[in-house]
Amino acid sequence: MTKKHKAVALISGGLDSLLAVRVMQEQGIEVEGINFYTGFCVEGHTHAIRNHDKDKQKRNNALWAAEQLGIKLHIIDVIQEYKDVLLNPKHGYGANMNPCLDCKIFMVSKAVEWVKENHKNGFDFIITGEVIGQRPMSQRKETMPIVANESGADDILLRPLCAKNLPATKPELEGWVDREKLFDFHGRNRKPQMALAKQFGFTDYASPAGGCCFLTDKNYSDKLVDLWEGRGSREYEMDDIMLLKVGRHLRPKPNFKLIIARDAGESKYLEGYRKQFTTVQVISHNGPLAMIDGTIDSEDFELVAGIVARYGQGRDAEQVEVTISVPDEELKTMMIKPLSVDQVLTEWHI
Amino acid sequence: MSKHELDARRMLCPMPVIKAQNKIKELLDGDILDVICTDPGALSDIPAWARINGHEFIGHHENSDDELVITIRVVCTPQ
Numbered sequence: 001m002t003k004k005h006k007a008v009a010l011i012s013g014g015l016d017s018l019l020a021v022r023v024m025q026e027q028g029i030e031v032e033g034i035n036f037y038t039g040f041c042v043e044g045h046t047h048a049i050r051n052h053d054k055d056k057q058k059r060n061n062a063l064w065a066a067e068q069l070g071i072k073l074h075i076i077d078v079i080q081e082y083k084d085v086l087l088n089p090k091h092g093y094g095a096n097m098n099p100c101l102d103c104k105i106f107m108v109s110k111a112v113e114w115v116k117e118n119h120k121n122g123f124d125f126i127i128t129g130e131v132i133g134q135r136p137m138s139q140r141k142e143t144m145p146i147v148a149n150e151s152g153a154d155d156i157l158l159r160p161l162c163a164k165n166l167p168a169t170k171p172e173l174e175g176w177v178d179r180e181k182l183f184d185f186h187g188r189n190r191k192p193q194m195a196l197a198k199q200f201g202f203t204d205y206a207s208p209a210g211g212c213c214f215l216t217d218k219n220y221s222d223k224l225v226d227l228w229e230g231r232g233s234r235e236y237e238m239d240d241i242m243l244l245k246v247g248r249h250l251r252p253k254p255n256f257k258l259i260i261a262r263d264a265g266e267s268k269y270l271e272g273y274r275k276q277f278t279t280v281q282v283i284s285h286n287g288p289l290a291m292i293d294g295t296i297d298s299e300d301f302e303l304v305a306g307i308v309a310r311y312g313q314g315r316d317a318e319q320v321e322v323t324i325s326v327p328d329e330e331l332k333t334m335m336i337k338p339l340s341v342d343q344v345l346t347e348w349h350i
Numbered sequence: 351m352s353k354h355e356l357d358a359r360r361m362l363c364p365m366p367v368i369k370a371q372n373k374i375k376e377l378l379d380g381d382i383l384d385v386i387c388t389d390p391g392a393l394s395d396i397p398a399w400a401r402i403n404g405h406e407f408i409g410h411h412e413n414s415d416d417e418l419v420i421t422i423r424v425v426c427t428p429q
């Protein structure tokens with residue numbers, strides 16, 4: 001009886017990794033999925049904090065893809081290790097703070113590590129949904145061997161969707177998979193993937209060309225850089241990177257910034273930070289909860305109260321009542337005139 | 351069979367799934383795990399994770415603090 005070969009697949013939840021796995025399954029390869037959580041992954045749930053997104057389907061696309069494929073999925077927390085990738089990318093950043101090539105190398109190297117740790121389960125090779133020319137930084141013909149070499153995966157890294165454009169790998173040379181039944185996709189044209197999806201009967205899949213990382217987003221990257229500049233250190237914790245996804249961020253002074261909820265959903269989320277951060281809220285009118293990241297002096301209370309009042313329903317009132325809650329201190333209450341539109345300076349917005 | 355509880359309050363998905371996954375590695379066949387969450391997305395993700403990895407999603411309810419409690423029965427299949 002011939003041995004059934006096993007592969008571990010990097011699953012992002014997008015169409016390409018979905019197809020790459022199904023191509024392998026068609027060849028009788030047993031596949032399990034692995035998904036790495038860096039903290040910067042774009043998750044429907046993060047968006048779902050906001051009220052207007054509440055109706056969006058709340059699902060993790062990697063889990064959803066695994067369920068469609070009938071494979072196990074192992075989700076690995078790499079938040080701490082990923083810091084070094086983000087802070088010191090050997091191959092540099094893309095258009096924003098996205099270290100895409102280093103990120104891909106890191107993830108494949110973690111998959112190599114995982115295969116070694118789970119050697120009893122007998123995984124023979126690693127697959128990804130990479131397509132040459134798909135991404136400007138990490139998925140180019142010249143970067144494909146860099147990922148294979150620097151990750152330590154070498155010839156056990158197979159990209160089923162573009163394998164025919166690359167040298168044969170061990171699974172092909174050993175006859176575990178039939179190279180002729182692999183693909184030669186390239187470029188940013190998504191039509192071949194969509195046609196293959198149709199052939200396999202996949203009709204509902206995550207946005208084909210959608211990015212999966214907040215670091216490719218300019219607004220998010222700007223907020224991250226501001227966070228580092230504000231603290232004088234390129235450090236971050238999980239709470240920091242989550243809070244960059246929530247609210248309006250305004251920095252009226254170098255020593256602190258305000259995070260102002262944009263709706264009740266975000267206010268509720270920020271409530272969870274009341275014990276850690278100073279919070280500001282208008283109580284005489286409906287309005288958002290705001291929190292202060294940084295150090296604030298009592299002389300700044302009027303400024304922050306005026307700003308926060310600007311974003312509540314009392315913005316046109318002569319005076320509104322505002323509370324400022326500093327952790328472990330008595331609640332402060334003040335009457336304040338909300339700032340006008342012009343008084344909230346454009347350069348404060350991050 | 352023993353009953354266990356996991357605090358995943360204030361965590362956004364997929365962290366509650368990762369925490370549940372890691373906790374279940376320590377548990378035995380038939381053990382029951384209650385995961386307490388505040389992210390409503392966990393209600394989709396934890397049962398999905400349980401299904402694809404062969405564990406049993408028993409059900410969910412809201413506790414007195416309006417938090418989600420998701421219950422999983424651990425199923426250990428021999429490799």
